[in-house]
Amino acid sequence: MxxxxxxxxxxxxxxxxxxxxxxxxxxxxxxxxxxxxxxxxxxxxxxxxxxxxxxxxxxxxxxxxxxxxxxxxxxxxxxxxxxxxxxxxxxxxxxxxxxxxxxxxxxxxxxxxxxxxxxxxxxxxxxxxxxxxxxxxxxxxxxxxxxxxxxxxxxxxxxxxxxxxxxxxxxxPQPAEDREPEARNSVEAKLLEELQEMKAWMAKISRQSMMKQQLPAVLEKLQERLIQQEVDFDLIEEWITSSFDHWEESGRTLGDAELFAHVRSQVLAFLSERFGGGIANRTRIVYVAGPTGVGKTTTIAKLAAEQLLRFHRKVGLITSDTYRISAVDQLRTYASILNVPLEVVQSPGDMQRAFQRLQDCDIILMDTAGRNYRNELLVSELQSLFSAITDHSETYLVLSLTSKSQDMKKITEHFSKYGLDKVVFTKLDETGSCGSVFNLIREYPLYLSYMTNGQNVPEDLLLPDSKKLCGMLLGEEAP
Structure with a gap:
């Protein structure tokens, strides 16, 4: 055959x-x-x-x-x-x-x-x-x-x-054959979607190539500055592309000052939607969390001094940081200087007793032990403490600006499972880069509440200033 x-x-x-x-x-x-x-x-x-x-x-x-x-x-x-x-x-x-x-x-x-x-x-x-x-x-x-x-x-x-x-x-009726058109349609739809994505990607690459050849000198300089500040590329592209389009719409008549002002206005508009202010007046309990070595205990002392000296509120302190050597002694020293009560807890049951002892205080600030954010078990221990009282409470995440931007995102991802509200950035005086601030508050629903730029209590606790932060980012002024 x-x-x-x-x-x-x-x-x-x-x-x-x-x-x-x-x-x-x-x-x-x-x-x-x-x-x-x-x-x-x-x-x-x-x-x-x-x-x-x-x-x-x-x-x-x-x-x-x-x-x-x-x-x-x-x-x-x-x-x-x-x-x-x-x-x-x-x-x-x-x-x-x-x-x-x-x-x-x-x-x-x-x-x-x-x-x-x-x-x-x-x-x-x-x-x-x-x-x-x-x-x-x-x-x-x-x-x-x-x-x-x-x-x-x-x-x-x-x-x-x-x-x-x-x-x-x-x-x-043949079910196997009946399913063939559906499978074919699904494959065709997926292929069409991939083609559309490829088309958009090619258009984006083409536009970027065109912009690279025709980008005004001031925008090119600002783009390099934002890259040095470690701002995410998507955010850089959004600001620079918008300014480039504005320049083309004007017939390419805008000067360097106008283009710089346009980029600056976008940065300020970005920050205006992401500032959370300080501790709210109605807040009764503030939980402070974060990884090891970011300065949580010192930040707690600065917050206590602000509430006591500036807003004249009666402050109480709680610490669960019994793992680090001398951690309790450090906060006890601050409590003694400020003349505020301090309670030490090790379990959720201790939390209830501590709250009862501090029930006469207007606001209670709780320090937590630094946790390795990669260890899910250690991070989850905080949930049992945070859930003791949730009414009129705020949870602050403390991060150091000396950390890498990607590490900050991973830390935030782990801690965000337990209900974060605001973020505090420390060690502003130890770095010349603030791009990670913009990256984090853009990607996560956190409000920028405080920044610290030194060890002095309470002087080195700052409410974020959009103009100063924008100046740091674009190179208008030093940190």
Whole structure:
């Protein structure tokens, strides 16, 4: 037996090639869809893979060659109507012979009665094939009269399904086939989405390339400054692109001063929406959390001094930092200087007793032990302490500006599970970069509340000033 594989766009094209190569006695063994070509897994073209076979006896070969010699040369523009039905009819007859059904010459004629319905089951394939022969017999009467279906041909049921599956879709419900259009639509939708994203990305790259060539000197200088300040690229692009568009809309008549002012106005507008002020008047309890070594205890002392000396509120202190050596002694020293009560707790039960002892205070500030933010168990211990009292409370996250921006984001991600409200940035005097401030408050719903720039209590506790912070970012003034 001679077996040959074809990869084509359509079934009529496959039928034409099979008829020309193997003759009209050829049998289709299987058909399936496949995808070829493409770039990086995309843009693949759908093809149909067809496996056909013919008995390789000398008489069949001689007859095939004679028919091919007599037949005119095939034309790509048109597919003969007889080619497809005859090949299908031949395959259907072989399938009927394999299942024990007898296909007579009368059944190939248009006048033949349609096949009687049989019970649904494993032999549904033969019924469908017989129906298809009856419906398509009119396309090739003369060819059907000269052809005799081969006998004693046996196909496994799995191959029978492949043979007839590509010939005609069953009229009976077939869930597997019903799902094919949905899967195809899903793939096409995903491909369309990827193409749209690629188009937007290419447009963005093209625009950036154009801007890089035409960017005014002042905007180019500001862009380099923002990169040095470690501002996220998306935020830099937003500000610089907006200023570049403003410059083009003006006919490129704006000077350096106007462009600088435009960038500055965007930075100020960004900060105006993210300032949270200090501790609210209605707040009764302030929880202070953060990683190790950021200056939480000193910040607690500064906050206590501010509330006591500036707002004349009665202050109480609580600490749960019993892990670090001398941590309690450090806060006790500050409490003694400020003449405020201090309670030490180690469990949620201690928290309730401490709150009862400090119930006469206007505001209670609670210091917590520094935690390795990578250890989820240690960080989760804070939740049991924070949940003791939640009414009229605020939770502050303390971060050091000497930390890397990416580390700050990871720390915030871990602690944000326990309900953060505001953020305090420390050690402003120890760094010349403040870009991480903008990155953090842009990505997380935290309000910038305080900044510290030294060890002095309470002088070095600052409410954020948008103009000063903007000046630090753009290089107008030193920290």
């Amino acid at each position: 001679r077996v040959k594989r074809y990869v084509v766009d359509t079934m009529p094209e496959a039928m034409l090639q099979i008829r020309n190569d193997l003759g009209s006695d050829a049998v289709i063994l299987s058909t399936k869809e496949t995808k070829l070509g493409g770039f990086l897994g995309m843009f693949k073209k759908k093809k149909i893979e067809v496996i056909a076979a013919v008995e390789a006896d000398e008489q069949a070969n001689t007859a095939t060659k004679q028919r091919q010699a007599q037949a005119p040369a095939p034309q790509k523009a048109a597919v003969p109507q007889k080619a497809v039905p005859q090949a299908y009819k031949k395959t259907a007859e072989l399938t009927l012979a394999a299942t024990g059904a007898k296909v007579s010459a009368d059944q190939a004629q248009p006048e033949a009665a349609p096949a009687r319905p049989e019970p649904r089951g494993a032999e549904m394939t033969s019924v469908q094939a017989g129906q298809f022969v009856t419906q398509t017999a009119g396309y090739g009467e003369s060819a059907a009269a000269n052809e005799t279906p081969p006998s004693n041909v046996t196909f496994p049921l799995s191959e029978r399904g492949q043979i007839t599956g590509g010939l005609r879709r069953s009229e009976q």
